[in-house]
Amino acid sequence: MNTNTHTPVPRPALPRWRRLCRLAAVVLGVALAAAPYASASPAASRPAIQKATAGAAQQAGIEAPVARVGGAVIEVTSTEQFAELVHSEPRVIAMFTANWCMPCSVMTPEFERLSTQYEAVAFLSVDIDENEELTAEAQIGSVPTFFAIRDAEKVGRISGADKEALRRMVRGLAAS
Numbered sequence: 001m002n003t004n005t006h007t008p009v010p011r012p013a014l015p016r017w018r019r020l021c022r023l024a025a026v027v028l029g030v031a032l033a034a035a036p037y038a039s040a041s042p043a044a045s046r047p048a049i050q051k052a053t054a055g056a057a058q059q060a061g062i063e064a065p066v067a068r069v070g071g072a073v074i075e076v077t078s079t080e081q082f083a084e085l086v087h088s089e090p091r092v093i094a095m096f097t098a099n100w101c102m103p104c105s106v107m108t109p110e111f112e113r114l115s116t117q118y119e120a121v122a123f124l125s126v127d128i129d130e131n132e133e134l135t136a137e138a139q140i141g142s143v144p145t146f147f148a149i150r151d152a153e154k155v156g157r158i159s160g161a162d163k164e165a166l167r168r169m170v171r172g173l174a175a176s
Contacts, residue, residue, distance in 0.1 A: 128140055
């Protein structure tokens with residue numbers, strides 16, 4: 001009798017979300033860590049994914065799609081991209097921010113949390129140092145500043161780190 005036969009041990013099936021993440025990683029060419037998303041914030045991998053998507057689209061000779069997957073905050077890189085998003089999305093919340101701004105770093109986690117809670121609203125993040133033209137057009141005097149935009153029309157503005165005011169603005173925009 002041969003005792004060297006190998007019987008495969010059945011593995012438990014991976015959850016659907018993990019299989020989809022692995023598939024997306026393979027398609028985008030992103031390396032996953034052993035425990036994906038264990039210590040990263042929800043926004044940590046977005047720039048890498050956006051760059052990978054834009055790079056793949058550029059190699060294929062097509063225009064990169066606007067990446068919006070179920071409540072992700074979109075990092076705005078140009079005035080044209082901002083205008084396109086404002087005109088293509090019926091409800092938009094835009095956050096004008098800066099890396100050096102302490103109140104912005106307090107509001108960013110709340111902004112990201114709200115983006116996952118209200119998927120009917122597009123959440124845009126605009127770095128004022130990287131988008132000076134857009135900042136001037138929007139007449140930003142202090143950061144963070146939030147705009148509520150419905151059907152390409154500004155319907156609300158908040159300046160400062162007021163989490164409750166931001167929640168009210170998002171709830172009102174989502175309900176309209």
